[in-house]
Amino acid sequence: MDTFNFQLPDDPSPDMLATAQLGGAVSQLAAAVESLHQQHLQLRRIVEQAHSTGASRTGMRELPWPLRWRNLNRPAAAQTWAWLIDWVGWFVDRYHLTEEIPACWPQHPPLVDELTALAAAWHSCYDDNAHPDGPLLWHERLTRARDRLREWDDYNRCRNGTHSARPRDLTWADGWHASAIEAANNDLTGRTEPVASEQP
Template sequence: MAVPFPPPPREIRRAFEQLRQAEEAGLEPAGLRLLDRPWEPATCSAHVRTRLWPWLDDVAAWLNRSYAWQTAQAIPSCWPAHPHLVHELAVLACLRATAGDAAAPHALEEWHRYALPAFHARLAERLGIGCPPGRHTDWPARSWAAEYTSPQATTARHALFDRDLSVTPTGHRPQAAEGQ
């Protein structure tokens, strides 16, 4: 009836423990950013990511088997090609792992009540059924992102920023100081 949640690999559990210890010791946020944070894969060392990807893949399969009743709730097999899913799945998996380790059911109930439905809502909103089985759909907004980072668009935005900085809060341009 119920398939158990895939346990995080030893390296992921070690990262959780190191972060817990660092937080208890009062390590400043800047120092915490130096540690592997599995819910943010880009912060993890290659060694940790080597274990993180297969675990997230197992979690995606578990979520599909255990919670994806509607197609819009199913994580497509091409999830690693969707950066938003990589980010979302890592957070959801880490929340579920820590909630499952809690001494009382409250954290797991919150995961079911808030994290999972919010994940499914964002999944449906961002992907819908955009990647049916066996047919990956490339990023529809690729051209918009490319235009945003183009030299022309970047220059135009920076010109607007510069113009804003040259106007006082009252809407007047500051007078140049004598001798300038």
Template sequence: MEDLDGPLTAEPPHPINWNLLSADDAETEWIELNRWVNWLRRTYGLPASVVPPFWHRHPELVWELSVLHLHWLGAYDPDQHGSAPLGWHRDFADARQRLREWVAISGTRLERDRSTRQTSWPGEAPADAVEDVVIVDRDEDFVQFVVDDVARRRNGEASFYSRAESS
């Protein structure tokens, strides 16, 4: 249970809108979600067809796992009714089916990953081709992914503030 030794923040659980997180908040949320997903997959013996190692590279999996984490936090809150964990487990069964579907669509696997294929609608430019990529060290990939995401968000924040100051 060492993966869940206390939250990184003292805030109560709240829905995460990954589109709107600041760089600092994103870093905290990525680490928190990664800790919980690792705990979840080990505790329930989940195969890569439900929670693949490269879930963090697929927004559809991030959103699903994020909301499942929030639901778990609420269900196991000490002030919650004693039957709340049963509701979480019922919803977890439904979520596992959705996760299987997301993983099948995404194309991510145990030892390799590829971006989720996008369908171009009429009038849109054709979607880029996607190729499988072998990733040798999952933890190293996760850390680099988070570093890149945080840097992208920081650049966006800096750009926003520089435009605001010049107005």
């Protein structure tokens, strides 16, 4: 669309020439923006179609990313909680794990991290582009994870619908961080500085 399509006189003034050039540039920019808009709409349709296909294939929420609980803001954490609760409910029922994973698992950060890792690996190994032996490897890792879950349950004893908080006598003393920094500084004091050629 060329909205500045007009004939210049034989001897145009500099202002008229500049206006004509500007008009041509605006027309090119408008055409480029329209092309980008159409590409965006097409990409959006593709993503929405892929998302709906994935949801119907697994029957579960898609894998959110990133999964670093420590760094998630409120909206990202809300999305990740919804995904994880959905998956853990399916996982416990599918593999009959009510004796190994207590119902209060969301109140225990170590269990949240363990189950997040298992869920992420499960989603990845059953992805359309995953290697064919991915599901087998996931089940082998599940066996090791179940050992860790049993050990954790023996320690906490959250069973039969009861929740036990972490024993206070098994927490570190308040000054542990300062002591750790002091130990690190003592170690660094005895180390040599790199020579110029070793520096990155």
